[in-house]
Amino acid sequence: xxxxxxxxxxxxxxxxxxxxxxxxxxxxxxxxxxxxxxxxxxxxxxxxxxxxxxxxxxxx
Amino acid sequence: xxxxxxxxxxxxxxxxxxxxxxxxxxxxxxxxxxxxxxxxxxxxxxxxxxxxxxxxxxxxxxxxxxxxxxxxxxxxxxxxxxxxxxxxxxxxxxxxxxxxxxxxxxxxxxxxxxxxxxxxxxxxxxxxxxxxxxxxxxxxxxxxxxxxxxxxxxxxxxxxxxxxxxxxxxxxxxxxxxxxxxxxxxxxxxxxxxxxxxxxxxxxxxxxxxxxxxxxxxxxxxxxxxxxxxxxxxxxxxxxxxxxxxxxxxxxxxxxxxxxxxxxxxxxxxxxxxxxxxxxxxxxxxxxxxxxxxxxxxxxxxxxxxxxxxxxxxxxxxxxxxxxxxxxxx
Numbered sequence: 033x034x035x036x037x038x039x040x041x042x043x044x045x046x047x048x049x050x051x052x053x054x055x056x057x058x059x060x061x062x063x064x065x066x067x068x069x070x071x072x073x074x075x076x077x078x079x080x081x082x083x084x085x086x087x088x089x090x091x092x
Numbered sequence: 093x094x095x096x097x098x099x100x101x102x103x104x105x106x107x108x109x110x111x112x113x114x115x116x117x118x119x120x121x122x123x124x125x126x127x128x129x130x131x132x133x134x135x136x137x138x139x140x141x142x143x144x145x146x147x148x149x150x151x152x153x154x155x156x157x158x159x160x161x162x163x164x165x166x167x168x169x170x171x172x173x174x175x176x177x178x179x180x181x182x183x184x185x186x187x188x189x190x191x192x193x194x195x196x197x198x199x200x201x202x203x204x205x206x207x208x209x210x211x212x213x214x215x216x217x218x219x220x221x222x223x224x225x226x227x228x229x230x231x232x233x234x235x236x237x238x239x240x241x242x243x244x245x246x247x248x249x250x251x252x253x254x255x256x257x258x259x260x261x262x263x264x265x266x267x268x269x270x271x272x273x274x275x276x277x278x279x280x281x282x283x284x285x286x287x288x289x290x291x292x293x294x295x296x297x298x299x300x301x302x303x304x305x306x307x308x309x310x311x312x313x314x315x316x317x318x319x320x321x322x323x324x325x326x327x328x329x330x331x332x333x334x335x336x337x338x339x340x341x342x343x344x345x346x347x348x349x350x351x352x353x354x355x356x357x358x359x360x361x362x363x364x365x366x367x368x369x370x371x372x373x374x375x376x377x378x379x380x381x382x383x384x385x386x387x388x389x390x391x392x393x394x395x396x397x398x399x400x401x402x403x404x405x406x407x408x409x410x411x412x413x414x415x416x417x418x419x420x421x422x
Contacts, residue, residue, distance in 0.1 A: 037385045045233055052226050057219050060226070060362070067230060070237050 033089045036082040039075050046071035096169045097297040101290050103176050105317045108286035110183070111195050112142060112321025115282065118372045119275045119322075122345030128264045128271075135323055137268070138275040143319035145279030151306040152363025153281055157288025158295065160220025161200055162207040164302055167292045170418040171206045176289065178202030178411025182403065192392070193399040194367030198407040199285055200224055205408025206415035224365060228400055231355055231366035232374030238351030239378030246343050247382070263342035270349035275322075277356025278368045283314040285365055290314070344379040351375040370396055 049068030120134035179202035186193040294300045352375040380388035
C-alpha cells in the first residue's frame with residue numbers, strides 16, 4: 033500500500049506552527065503550539081490508519 | 093472635519109463595499125453549488141449576517157488596525173490615503189493576475205508602506221505586525237485543521253447511514269447555519285478593518301481622542317457598506333469556490349464553513365485582522381484532504397502561499413509612492 037502523503041503534509045505543517053512560536057508575542061504565544069500539536073495528533077492518527085491498512089494488505 | 097478626511101472616509105467605505113462584493117463568493121459559493129439556496133437568496137442571506145455581525149463582535153480588530161500597525165502620531169490623513177490607495181491598487185492588480193490575495197494584508201502593507209515612506213522604519217509597531225504576520229500563516233492552517241477534523245467526525249458519525257439522500261437533505265439545512273456563521277465572521281473581521289481606518293482618520297482629524305472607541309455611526313456605516321457590497325455584486329462572481337479547490341458535497345460545505353467560522357470568531361474576538369478568503373480556502377483544502385491528497389487542487393494552495401509573500405511588500409510599495417506624491421503635491 034503506497035504511503036499516505038497526508039502524514040508528511042501534517043508533519044510539515046506541525047513544524048511550521050512550532051517554528052512560529054518564538055515569533056509570537058506573550059499574549060498569543062500559546063496559539064502556534066496548540067495548532068502544531070493538533071497537526072501532530074492528525075499525523076499520528078493518519079499514520080496509524082495507514083499502518084493498519086498496510087499490514088492488512090500485506091497479510092492477504 | 094476637513095474635506096480631505098471626508099474623502100478618505102468615503103474611499104475607506106468604497107474599499108469595504110468592494111470587499112463585500114468580492115468576498116461574497118466565499119460565503120455563499122458552497123450553498124449555491126450544493127443548491128441549498130438560489131444565488132439571489134444566498135446573497136441576501138450572507139448580506140444579512142454580514143450586517144448583524146456588529147451586534148456580536150466588539151471592535152478589537154478595528155483598534156489593531158488603527159493603533160497597532162504604525163505609531164498614531166504619524167497616521168496623518170495623507171498617510172492613510174496613501175495606504176488605502178496602495179491596498180486598492182494592489183487588489184486590482186492581483187484581481188487581474190488571478191492571485192487570491194487578501195484585502196486585509198494589503199491594507200496592513202499599505203498603511204505600513206505609506207508611513208515608512210514618510211518617516212522611516214522606526215514608526216512600525218513590531219508587536220502588532222508580528223501578531224498580524226503570524227496569523228497570516230496560522231489562520232488558514234487553523235481553518236484547514238478544523239475543516240478536516242469536522243469532515244472526519246461527520247464521516248465517522250454517519251458512515252452506517254444507508255439513506256444518503258435523507259442525510260444530504262439534513263446537511264443542506266445545516267449549511268444554512270454554517271454559511272450564516274461564516275458570514276457573521278466575515279462581517280465581524282472584515283468590516284472592522286474599515287472601522288479601524290475611519291477611526292484613524294477621525295483621530296488624525298482631531299474629531300475623537302487617541303484612546304477613543306469606534307463611534308457607533310462608523311460601526312453601522314462599515315457594516316452597511318460590506319453588506320451592500322455583498323448584496324449588489326456577489327452573485328455575479330460566484331464561480332463556486334468549492335469546485336475550484338475540491339468538489340464539495342453538502343457535508344463538506346458545512347464542515348468547511350464551520351471550521352472557517354470558528355477561526356474567524358476567535359480572531360475577531362482576539363482583535364487579529366486575518367484574511368477571510370485564505371481561512372475558507374484552508375478549510376476547503378482540509379475537507380478535500382480528508383478524502384485523499386489528490387482530491388485537492390494544490391496549485392490553489394500554492395497560489396495562497398505566493399499571495400502571503402507578495403501582498404504586504406506589493407501594497408506597501410504602491411502606498412509609499414502614493415504617499416510621497418501626496419506629500420509633494422500638498
